[in-house]
Amino acid sequence: MTKVLMVGSAEQSGGGVASVLRLMKQMPFWEKYRCGWLGTQIQRSYGVKLWYALKAYAKALFTIWGYDIVHFHTVPDKICLIIQLPVLLLALAGRKKIVMHIHMGNQLEDHTQNGLFIWCLNRADCVVLLAKKWQNLFETLYPMVKAKTAVIYNACAPTPAVDYSVKEKSIIFAAHLDENKRADLLLQAWKRLRGDFPDWHIMIMGNGDVEGYSRLCHDMGLDDCVTFTGYITGKQKEDVWNKASIYCMCSRHEGFPMVVLEAWARGIAVVTTPVGGLPDVIEEGRNCLTFPFGDAEALTKQLRRLIESPELRRSMAEYSKMFGERVFAPERISESVDALYKEILKS
Structure with missing residues (x-):
């Protein structure tokens, strides 16, 4: 049975990426693909950040081999990419399917000369973008990236009726x-x-x-x-x-x-x-x-x-x-993630 390792910011970091990941844990695909979680970044002091990343590397070294897909949630920021790089190298060494989920939009225009970002994208089996608008922009700005692209919207948690x-x-x-x-x-x-x-x-x-x-x-x-x-x-x-x-x-x-x-x-x-x-x-x-x-x-x-x-x-x-x-119903976004995994496993 297929297993997926999610890699990204710690849930307690706050911010949009952490919110997205918290919702993903509640979606049907999470259990279906027996998803695991690897937090590599946290919004704390530099010492805590370093300790958190080192613990993630140690965990990845012993567990990544049991997964079929490694799904990175990232941004083009070089610090973020450098922190996630050891995990990416392990995924490549294990010949895992790799998803690079980019949590940025029009900022993509500022990273066309970011060599590390482009190198990481070219190691992916699929690059996930947040909107169709960014998919079109990405194909124009990054012709050097050969990975296929997909669009998955962020989900929004259901809330009670409004008073x-x-x-x-x-x-x-x-x-x-x-x-x-x-x-x-x-x-x-x-x-x-x-x-x-x-x-x-x-x-x-x-x-x-x-x-x-x-x-x-x-x-x-x-x-x-x-x-x-x-x-x-x-x-x-x-x-x-x-x-x-x-x-x-x-x-x-x-x-x-x-x-x-x-x-x-x-x-x-x-x-x-x-x-x-x-x-x-x-x-x-x-x-x-x-x-x-x-x-x-x-x-x-x-x-x-x-x-x-x-x-x-x-x-x-x-x-x-x-x-x-x-x-933006979680069930609908879950279907999109499920379809993505099925597609890259075929390739």
């Missing part, structure tokens, strides 16, 4: 705060809107440059209507999500943003840039409103549309929840 009676007049932004996520755009838009909607509030969730963005918020005179929660989990996080009416994402680079899938699952209307793999599934005005990268004025207009229309917010939220449960 719209608890929704508050709040807009949430959830991300590691950095220049790519562009929380400043939301602050710029809100500075223009706050006078018209004094009963609304912004919640900015996540770690990163919290101090810098808090200072910017203060300089813009928005302290009384913007809250920075930092990185939160558990019931505190769930309460914020469940009560939110609008989710806003301003990113320039993403793979297939899990945070949008989470917003849809919780019945939250979404305003976003057409980033990452989202253009594959965007239905403008039905499951989201979009605005161009870096355009605070356009973001202001889209937020105003949603704030002024409870009917639009509710219709988008209800449709998005049904849409997400249909397109």
